[in-house]
Amino acid sequence: MLKILIVVLLFAIIISLFSGLVFLVKDDGKSTRTVNALTVRVTLSVLLLALLVYAVLSGQLPINPSPIR
Incomplete structure (x- = not known):
């Protein structure tokens, strides 16, 4: 569900x-x-970053701190 929300925000x-x-x-x-479109884009970007x-x-x-060699 969270990954879907991330993709929706990106779109x-x-x-x-x-x-x-x-x-x-x-x-x-x-x-x-x-200006309104810029405001919406900045707001969506802040929401995406917070998410x-x-x-x-x-x-x-999950993040991958050390790739497999």
Whole structure:
């Protein structure tokens, strides 16, 4: 469940990135939709980072400290 939420947040960040690009190209600086898309993207990124930290600290997302040689 946690990994699915991580993937959903990643896709939401990508969608927000491209919507911001579309707003930047089409609006010609006449609206705040680009700023709103940036705000959404930053908020989603902070949520993703917090979720990753929680997943690692709770042991639900294992890390590999030393690769097998």
